[in-house]
């Protein structure tokens with residue numbers, strides 16, 4: 001487990017301090033370039049724990065942006081039945097995950113108005129392709145024994161789940177820090193997360209509810225366990241971004257457009273922490289694209305003898 005990036009007296013990275021997970025032994029590996037890709041939260045923890053005289057608040061963090069601007073998308077979780085699909089044939093859906101249905105963001109289209117910034121897309125899970133079998137909606141059905149089984153089978157193709165994912169704006173106070181008083185088994189400080197949503201996200205969530213209610217109503221659906229206004233817990237979207245953001249201005253960003261640290265040119269950070277904002281989309285393909293661009297640039301710089 002990598003614990004810290006080590007620096008030399010020129011302020012460049014010289015390698016990584018890590019702990020052997022089997023023996024617990026502390027080791028160092030020396031490197032010409034360090035590429036960090038431990039995912040948003042863990043990369044941030046690693047960078048903030050990489051303190052030295054030159055970098056007292058974490059490597060490359062003279063701007064104090066590392067750890068700040070955490071953007072985790074907001075989400076609601078809506079489910080129910082589409083009676084129009086009762087008694088339709090049960091398909092063999094084993095192996096198919098429901099999240100393959102995606103409704104892209106639409107609120108920016110002409111004729112749409114909104115009282116908040118940015119937007120949301122929607123994922124449909126367990127909808128028409130329920131990989132979990134008939135279980136999700138079955139618990140609330142009346143009956144017992146054979147009659148309950150018949151009812152479950154009749155309704156199985158009719159279950160839907162709608163999950164709008166919305167962009168959360170980057171706020172400086174939404175922040176990952178490291179907590180010196182709480183450490184892991186190697187003595188390395190753990191991450192602490194402070195996160196809350198603002199008015200923009202609350203207004204967007206209202207619109208999510210309005211839209212889902214309209215959609216389900218138009219489709220003749222029935223909502224199950226629906227609680228308007230109830231957002232999923234922070235962290236549920238599992239799409240974290242923003243805590244080591246890229247930008248042209250070294251005072252307001254930690255990385256340049258090639259994921260290279262402004263202050264430490266032989267450190268690159270290639271995960272969601274590099275995003276300046278979250279968008280409402282699934283992040284992984286963008287993480288991959290940016291990593292690809294960063295490593296092409298890194299190879300060029302190495303060939304040019306700049307690193």
Ligand SMILES: Cc1cc2nc3c(=O)[nH]c(=O)nc-3n(C[C@H](O)[C@H](O)[C@H](O)COP(=O)(O)OP(=O)(O)OC[C@H]3O[C@@H](n4cnc5c(N)ncnc54)[C@H](O)[C@@H]3O)c2cc1C
Nearest residue numbers: 001002003037038039040042238271272282283284285287
């Ligand atoms: C259940 C689930 C479903 C998801 N579904 C989607 C989806 O449908 N679409 C989508 O785009 N995204 C999805 N995501 C998000 C997606 O998984 C992440 O965006 C993606 O994995 C990020 O890639 P990464 O390389 O930055 O980090 P990761 O894939 O998390 O890889 C980081 C690696 O670093 C290692 N690591 C961490 N800390 C250290 C350390 N200190 N030392 C050494 N190694 C370390 C970890 O063990 C891990 O192997 C989902 C996430 C989850 C959890």
